[in-house]
Amino acid sequence: MHELTKLYGNFTAVRGLTFDIAPGEVLGLVGPNGAGKTTTLRCLAGIIAPSSGSVAIDGHDMRREPIEAKRALAFIPDEPHLFDYLSVEEHLRFIARLYGVADAESRTPVLLEELELTDKRRALPGELSRGMRQKLAIACGLLHDPRALILDEPLTGLDPGGMRRMRRTIAARAESGAAVVLSSHLLNLVEELCTKLLVVRRGECVAYGSIKQIIAARPELAGRSLEDVFLALTHDASGA
Amino acid sequence: MSALLFLVWTSARNRVVSVLRRVQSPRYAAALIVGVLYVWSFLVRPASHAGATSVLLGQPTEMLVTVLMVVMLMGSWIFGSDATALAFSPAEVSVLFPAPLTRRQLVGFKLLRAQIAVIVNALIWVFVLRRGGTALPSPLRAVGLWVLFSTLNLHRIGSALVRSSWREHHGAGARRHRWSIVVFAAIGIALLVGMFDGRQELLAAHGLGGFFTALARALSRPPAIVALYPFHLVVAPTFAHSIGEWGREILPALGVLLAHAWWVFRSDAAFEEAAIEASAERARRLEAARSRRSVAGTRPPRAATSTIELAATGRPAMAILWKNMLCLRRTAQLRVFIGPAVMAIILGASTADSGADAGEVVAACALTFAGMLLILGGRLIRNDLRHDMLHLPLLKSLPIGGHEIVLAEVASAALPMAAIQLLLFAIAFVAADVSAHAPLSAGVRLALLAGAPFALVTLNGALLTIQNGTAVLFPAWIRLGPTVSTGVETLGQNVLSMLANLIVLALALIVPMFAAWLTITMLAPYHAPALAVAMIVAAVLLGAETYGAMRFLGGAFTRAEPLQTA
Numbered sequence: 001m002h003e004l005t006k007l008y009g010n011f012t013a014v015r016g017l018t019f020d021i022a023p024g025e026v027l028g029l030v031g032p033n034g035a036g037k038t039t040t041l042r043c044l045a046g047i048i049a050p051s052s053g054s055v056a057i058d059g060h061d062m063r064r065e066p067i068e069a070k071r072a073l074a075f076i077p078d079e080p081h082l083f084d085y086l087s088v089e090e091h092l093r094f095i096a097r098l099y100g101v102a103d104a105e106s107r108t109p110v111l112l113e114e115l116e117l118t119d120k121r122r123a124l125p126g127e128l129s130r131g132m133r134q135k136l137a138i139a140c141g142l143l144h145d146p147r148a149l150i151l152d153e154p155l156t157g158l159d160p161g162g163m164r165r166m167r168r169t170i171a172a173r174a175e176s177g178a179a180v181v182l183s184s185h186l187l188n189l190v191e192e193l194c195t196k197l198l199v200v201r202r203g204e205c206v207a208y209g210s211i212k213q214i215i216a217a218r219p220e221l222a223g224r225s226l227e228d229v230f231l232a233l234t235h236d237a238s239g240a
Numbered sequence: 241m242s243a244l245l246f247l248v249w250t251s252a253r254n255r256v257v258s259v260l261r262r263v264q265s266p267r268y269a270a271a272l273i274v275g276v277l278y279v280w281s282f283l284v285r286p287a288s289h290a291g292a293t294s295v296l297l298g299q300p301t302e303m304l305v306t307v308l309m310v311v312m313l314m315g316s317w318i319f320g321s322d323a324t325a326l327a328f329s330p331a332e333v334s335v336l337f338p339a340p341l342t343r344r345q346l347v348g349f350k351l352l353r354a355q356i357a358v359i360v361n362a363l364i365w366v367f368v369l370r371r372g373g374t375a376l377p378s379p380l381r382a383v384g385l386w387v388l389f390s391t392l393n394l395h396r397i398g399s400a401l402v403r404s405s406w407r408e409h410h411g412a413g414a415r416r417h418r419w420s421i422v423v424f425a426a427i428g429i430a431l432l433v434g435m436f437d438g439r440q441e442l443l444a445a446h447g448l449g450g451f452f453t454a455l456a457r458a459l460s461r462p463p464a465i466v467a468l469y470p471f472h473l474v475v476a477p478t479f480a481h482s483i484g485e486w487g488r489e490i491l492p493a494l495g496v497l498l499a500h501a502w503w504v505f506r507s508d509a510a511f512e513e514a515a516i517e518a519s520a521e522r523a524r525r526l527e528a529a530r531s532r533r534s535v536a537g538t539r540p541p542r543a544a545t546s547t548i549e550l551a552a553t554g555r556p557a558m559a560i561l562w563k564n565m566l567c568l569r570r571t572a573q574l575r576v577f578i579g580p581a582v583m584a585i586i587l588g589a590s591t592a593d594s595g596a597d598a599g600e601v602v603a604a605c606a607l608t609f610a611g612m613l614l615i616l617g618g619r620l621i622r623n624d625l626r627h628d629m630l631h632l633p634l635l636k637s638l639p640i641g642g643h644e645i646v647l648a649e650v651a652s653a654a655l656p657m658a659a660i661q662l663l664l665f666a667i668a669f670v671a672a673d674v675s676a677h678a679p680l681s682a683g684v685r686l687a688l689l690a691g692a693p694f695a696l697v698t699l700n701g702a703l704l705t706i707q708n709g710t711a712v713l714f715p716a717w718i719r720l721g722p723t724v725s726t727g728v729e730t731l732g733q734n735v736l737s738m739l740a741n742l743i744v745l746a747l748a749l750i751v752p753m754f755a756a757w758l759t760i761t762m763l764a765p766y767h768a769p770a771l772a773v774a775m776i777v778a779a780v781l782l783g784a785e786t787y788g789a790m791r792f793l794g795g796a797f798t799r800a801e802p803l804q805t806a
Contacts, residue, residue, distance in 0.1 A: 009264075042633070042802070045636075045637045046636060046637060047632075047633050047636040047637055047801075047802065048636075048801045048802070049799065049801075066639075066641075066798075067639045067640070067641060068639075070637060070638065070639040071639040073637075075633075075637045077633060081631050081633060081634040083563060083567075083631070084567075085566055085567045085570045085571065086563060086566060087547070090547060090563075090566065093550050093552070094550070094559050094562070094563055096552040097550055097551065097552055097553070097554065097556060097558065097559035097562070098556045098559045098638050098639065098640065099556075099639060100552070100553050100556065101552055102552055102553050103552075104552040105552065
């Protein structure tokens, strides 16, 4: 992402954000409410067009080659968007066709098992709990083995077991070469998984790099918890 | 109650403000200008053909409106299609239900909120009916319409409460509302008896006008006339021709309205159960989205017991078509497709022993239903972008081009609709073949049947592209989701939007129709084949225009942002 800016009328949601994520890296996007995290992720996923700047996924520019760029990514929002009248299994078949997953037949049972949805494979979203719907959205995102994985609050709605499995899944995807961007308010998750941090406030980057690099730039924060670092960074930026 | 009034007032005001704010966008500003001109030309412009519209205020129309009102209310009693008339939004359920409010206050809130639609539509109909050439001032007509629509709204809520109480509490619920049930059952039986007595006249009637005249005659005799009396009272002020007549009729109508209000407030014992059930039903259907009432698809999707196969590889857009076909299969929408064909055959068969030409009746019914499906089908079937725009973030993250999404979505509704219309055409063809009074030669009928698949696919495609285009271009101004507003109180808005769609279709048809005329002229010696070729030529041209519109809408879809649907 290069110099991304997003305006809504006169309001600047994101201003001049630049970052990159290599295969295997996990970028944590953190910031207070209304900082522009979801807007940034939506621009990254091609859901909204930037007012200026550019986004490229797996070498494909989102503006010039949107289909190729989108084929390489998966976006998992905090609120699962599911179709009321497609069962769990049919959601995966739908995604398989959209992304051309030729071996979907063999991958689907594994994925359903991994996310504990096997017993619910014929259930419609209305018959699933909030957590299960979230798991289904995650399964849809993982089916085509994306090169870039974009997650907005990935642990929302999951039970403790589900959270642990989700953390493992994210780590495993990164280890297998996917570039992962996740937005979360759960700083322990960010600390555990992320190789880089992007701290935003009011749409602007206030810190970017590994936690070591960020602390190196602010020596007074050395030895403090990530929560303290986060609060100091976002508080400072507000000018308070 | 002042808090509820505040909620209704501020919500309505903020909604209007947010709609008007959109006008800052050139696209919405242009639409507003076109819309104002359209409303002005249709409703406000000085009438030049008062005679043409005066039929709207005639005696037959009054009877027809009364009968339609009874039929609609019977539908809500028997099928419960208006159960969601009680629905509250999730926010209202979570805030108002635990709040220290009485049931009657909640019922009052529901009625108060419905008044917005009632008043808007009463005003629309005042403009429509003011060309009737009567001496009744418009404000008095507006009061008459307000009484009519408010009574209908109250009756729908009342019947929903009774049905819900019966369902929840079985015998006890039925006993609690026994008088409501007995009265309405008696009305239904009286009307059926009236129609049975007049069956010979009804079956012998020619054309739609003849049928309604015979129906009016059949229902003007006891016991039907007695059963219809309260409904006549409510309808009468709207059709009054003078101030004196209106003055005599408005008080009894207000009496019926007040009786309905009393009945609804007395029926509120089952309110929470009914309202929560209705709200849950609505919330389930639209999940995180805004919820509206529905014509079709009011039932939850059936369990995924069977499916349609879909290969994992191939054109990705097919996945959208497949998804929407499953939606069609799993909701009640299929009945919309199959019902007309079955009804056409049943109506024809029922005339077989009355000496009428069954083939002619079947053919006429089949073609009428096909036409109705073309005009109204798009309102009944919404398994396209008008529904899926609610999933805009998901659709936009998919690796498919915008125009391919639009094409697949439009095809999802247009192809099934064309298929059933083609079936109706085929039924009409066969029926006309066995009829003794077939109005067209066999060659012409065959030509029409041959050209029909092309014409029907493109006509439906064009009309649905127009309707989907509204969803893509003006998502903030229209109701998205599987539902549309129903009920007589929103009929005015619905008629206006339907006419607007038909006007755009008529404009799109200018070039294709000219080409068809040219083809028929050039191939004049080959009468029947020329007709088939002309239909195909027109269909190809309309298809090309539609595809161009889809490409344009694809671009607009690509640029659309989730906030615009909010």
